[in-house]
Amino acid sequence: MKIKVFEGGYDQNFSYLIWCPIKKIASIVDPSVEIDIILAEIKHNNLRLDSIFITHSHHDHIVYLNDFIDIFSHISIYINHKTKLTHPLIFHIKNNEKIKVGREIITCLSTPGHFYDSMCFWNEKSKILFTGDTVFVGRTGRVVSHKSNIQDLYNSVYNIILKLPPNTIIYPGHNYGIKKQISIKENIHISDFFKSKDLEEFIETMQKYEKNR
Numbered sequence: 001m002k003i004k005v006f007e008g009g010y011d012q013n014f015s016y017l018i019w020c021p022i023k024k025i026a027s028i029v030d031p032s033v034e035i036d037i038i039l040a041e042i043k044h045n046n047l048r049l050d051s052i053f054i055t056h057s058h059h060d061h062i063v064y065l066n067d068f069i070d071i072f073s074h075i076s077i078y079i080n081h082k083t084k085l086t087h088p089l090i091f092h093i094k095n096n097e098k099i100k101v102g103r104e105i106i107t108c109l110s111t112p113g114h115f116y117d118s119m120c121f122w123n124e125k126s127k128i129l130f131t132g133d134t135v136f137v138g139r140t141g142r143v144v145s146h147k148s149n150i151q152d153l154y155n156s157v158y159n160i161i162l163k164l165p166p167n168t169i170i171y172p173g174h175n176y177g178i179k180k181q182i183s184i185k186e187n188i189h190i191s192d193f194f195k196s197k198d199l200e201e202f203i204e205t206m207q208k209y210e211k212n213r
């Protein structure tokens with residue numbers, strides 16, 4: 001799978017253009033960055049944009065969704081079925097559902113916690129995981145929304161994400177870390193957020209972080 005990274009939007013957001021190099025079919029992960037530069041890249045690579053994956057419905061991650069819908073009137077939009085977001089082009093997806101982008105397969109992993117409708121998107125073959133605001137480089141997402149839940153976040157991080165192969169590369173929703181992407185293995189190495197022995201220790205780490213920020 002090919003990836004082009006775009007940064008911008010509200011708060012160092014990342015938007016990703018991904019595509020199958022054989023079929024030239026493309027998708028967006030989070031329409032969170034001004035779209036002109038993405039459209040130019042789609043054209044430059046002769047791609048057909050078929051779909052959009054949304055990591056969660058926080059406003060900064062979907063702010064340019066309508067701009068894409070205006071141009072690509074038959075696009076498929078994939079988001080966690082738990083969401084309140086509706087639109088005729090939206091498909092509500094369940095945990096472990098697999099979606100094709102050309103010949104590439106994206107496995108959708110429901111990872112609530114930072115927000116109730118958070119989802120990660122995994123391309124096993126290329127060892128890539130789009131984590132939205134569930135995991136960043138160096139820490140997890142925060143649980144300060146009214147639909148956040150720290151126990152859910154712990155479960156999503158420790159029982160889903162950290163169980164993936166350690167050489168999986170994390171592509172997060174914001175550029176908040178020491179670099180743009182990181183392997184799961186290295187993220188555990190550099191951050192206490194990923195070293196908790198249980199939920200209580202994770203809660204302590206989160207509380208310490210919130211107090212010092």
Ligand SMILES: [Fe+2]
Pocket residue numbers: 056058114115133
């Ligand atoms: Fe968020």
